[in-house]
Amino acid sequence: MGKWKNLFEIIFPYSNLLPLETVGALTLVYYVFLVGLEVDLKPITRFYYNKKAMVVAIAGVVFTLPVGAGLYYLLVTDMGQKSLQHSDSDKHMRGAVFWGMTLSCSSEFPEVAKILSDLKLLLTENGQLALTSSLINDLFSWTLLLMVLTQFYYASFWSLLVVVAFELLCFYLVHPFANWLIKKVGNGDREFVETQVMFLLHMVLVIGLISHELGAHSITGAFFLGVIIPKGALNNAVQDKVFDFVSAFMMPLFFIIVGERTIIQDLALDTHWLTVVIVIVLAFLVKMVFVFAVSWLYQMPLMEGLSLALLMNTKGTMPLIILYTAMDRLVSYQTTLTYIVIII
Numbered sequence: 021m022g023k024w025k026n027l028f029e030i031i032f033p034y035s036n037l038l039p040l041e042t043v044g045a046l047t048l049v050y051y052v053f054l055v056g057l058e059v060d061l062k063p064i065t066r067f068y069y070n071k072k073a074m075v076v077a078i079a080g081v082v083f084t085l086p087v088g089a090g091l092y093y094l095l096v097t098d099m100g101q102k103s104l105q106h107s108d109s110d111k112h113m114r115g116a117v118f119w120g121m122t123l124s125c126s127s128e129f130p131e132v133a134k135i136l137s138d139l140k141l142l143l144t145e146n147g148q149l150a151l152t153s154s155l156i157n158d159l160f161s162w163t164l165l166l167m168v169l170t171q172f173y174y175a176s177f178w179s180l181l182v183v184v185a186f187e188l189l190c191f192y193l194v195h196p197f198a199n200w201l202i203k204k205v206g207n208g209d210r211e212f213v214e215t216q217v218m219f220l221l222h223m224v225l226v227i228g229l230i231s232h233e234l235g236a237h238s239i240t241g242a243f244f245l246g247v248i249i250p251k252g253a254l255n256n257a258v259q260d261k262v263f264d265f266v267s268a269f270m271m272p273l274f275f276i277i278v279g280e281r282t283i284i285q286d287l288a289l290d291t292h293w294l295t296v297v298i299v300i301v302l303a304f305l306v307k308m309v310f311v312f313a314v315s316w317l318y319q320m321p322l323m324e325g326l327s328l329a330l331l332m333n334t335k336g337t338m339p340l341i342i343l344y345t346a347m348d349r350l351v352s353y354q355t356t357l358t359y360i361v362i363i364i
Contacts, residue, residue, distance in 0.1 A: 032276075032280070037280075040273060040276070040277065041277055043270075043273055044273040044274045044276070044277045045274075047266060047270040047271060047273055047274050048239055048274050048341065048344070049224060049225070049228050049238055049239055049242045050221075050224060050242070050262065050266050050270070051266055051267065051270075051271055051274070051337070052239045052242050052243045052246070052341070053224045053242040053243065053245060053246040054246065054258075054259065054262065054263055054266060054267070055128050055129075055130060055243065055246065055337075056242070056243040056244060056245065056246020056247040056249075057246040057247075057249060057255055057258060057259060058129065058130040058246075058259075059129055059155065059158065059246070059247050060155075060251065070152055072149060072318055073149055073152035073153045073156060074156060075314055075318075076149065076153040076311055076314050076315075076328070076332065077153045077154075077156035077157045077160060078156075078160075079310050079311060079313070079314045080124065080126065080153070080157060080307050080310055080311050080332050081124045081125075081157060081160050081161070081164075083310045084120065084123050084124040084306050084307045084310060085120035085121070085123075085124050086120065087120070087123070087302075087306045088116075088119045088120035088121070088122065088123035088124060088303065088306065089116035089117060089119055089120040090116075091119065091123075091299050091302055091303050091306075092112075092115055092116040092119040092120075092356065093112070093116060094295070094298075094299055095291065095295060095296075095299045095356060095359060096112060096115075096356065098290075098291050098292055098295050099292070099294075099295045099298070101292075114346075115346070115356060117168060118168075118342060118343070118345075118346040119356070119360060121161070121164060121165060121168065121342050122339045122342050122343060122360055122364070123303055123306055123307060123339075123363075124161065124164075124307065125157065125158075125161040125335070125338045125339055125342070126153075126154055126157045126158075126161075126307075126331075126332050126333070126334060126335070126336070126338075127154065127334040127335060127336035127338075128154075128158060128336045128337065128338055129151070129154050129155045129158050131334070131336045132150060132151060132154040132331060132334070133151060133154075135331065135334070136150065136151060136331075146320075146324045146327060146328060149328065150328055150331045150332065153328075153332060154331075154332070157332070158338075161338060162240065162243055162244075165237075165240070165342060165345070166183060166184075166187070166237075166240050167180060167184075169237050169240070169345065182234050183231070183234050183240075186230070186231065186234055186241075187240075187244055190244050190245070190248050191244075191248060194248055195248035195250070198248060198249060198250055199250045202250055202252060202253075202254060216254065216257075217254070217257050217258055217261055220249070220254065220258060221258070221262065223245065224242050224245060227241040227242060227244075227245045228241045228242045229241075231244075237345055239341065239345075271337075274340075274344070275340075277344070278340050278343065278344060278361070281347055281357065282357060282358050282361050283358055284358060296359070299359065300359065300362065300363055303360075303363045304333075304363060307329075307332060307333045308329040308330065308332070308333040309329075311328060311329040311332045311333070312325050312326060312328075312329040315328055315329065335364045339360075339364050340361075340364065343357055343360060343361065
């Protein structure tokens with residue numbers, strides 16, 4: 021609807037776009053913090069023993085990354101009919117990496133859990149496999165996004181090292197300390213007071229600022245802060261007070277920003293329609309094919325393997341977060357953004 025110029029100028033005049041994007045970015049920080057709150061660290065200790073879930077998650081990421089990058093070049097070269105300028109090689113390389121990352125990630129762990137719960141498949145063997153694979157995929161995706169952003173934005177090995185050290189510090193020092201503090205102060209069960217919840221919501225901004233200054237995106241620090249908060253009364257209190265407001269009221273602002281930056285008319289420009297169809301179909305199928313191949317190697321029943329492939333191929337907010345980040349870092353052409361949004 022934003023392509024109707026008069027309507028867009030009435031609803032979102034130019035003077036309002038900057039504050040709108042600011043609030044949308046802040047909303048995104050709190051959203052990924054809430055996603056992190058729903059991630060349980062306990063199953064991580066069992067990943068080593070759940071080799072099937074690990075193989076499914078790794079296959080869905082490792083094999084999809086290069087294919088996604090290849091599809092990017094297939095699109096921008098119009099199946100080899102156009103030549104790319106050498107001066108733009110670095111920009112295209114970054115765009116290809118972000119395409120690969122976008123196609124390799126799945127729906128967030130809470131979203132997959134909700135799908136399985138709605139379909140009454142949560143407690144089945146296939147449901148548990150999909151749930152565990154999704155959690156591993158989430159951790160891979162966030163770690164990869166962290167490394168790519170740090171390397172592309174700062175182009176420094178030391179910056180990457182500092183960010184990794186910061187995340188390890190959160191896991192091995194802050195997480196045990198938070199466990200001890202909650203048991204000491206709140207006994208892990210009783211309802212936490214308003215001030216403690218507000219303190220944690222302010223800490224989201226502080227950790228986001230620290231991670232941004234260290235070379236990562238602010239959402240990375242917010243996500244890992246949510247992950248290391250122990251499950252219990254504080255976790256539940258934050259979700260009860262904030263989740264509905266952020267997800268139902270504030271997140272539409274983020275989607276408005278993505279939609280406003282997506283120019284649908286670009287699909288009809290400068291690229292043959294056959295290339296468009298081939299790229300969109302292959303991008304839709306790529307992760308599903310690799311996950312299904314793994315299920316076939318494990319001799320899973322045909323329909324169970326297909327359902328697992330479909331579940332791991334669903335896309336949540338994570339791909340849009342990657343694209344939003346790519347837009348901010350000016351590494352993705354506007355035209356290619358339109359294609360990948362349609363693929364999602």
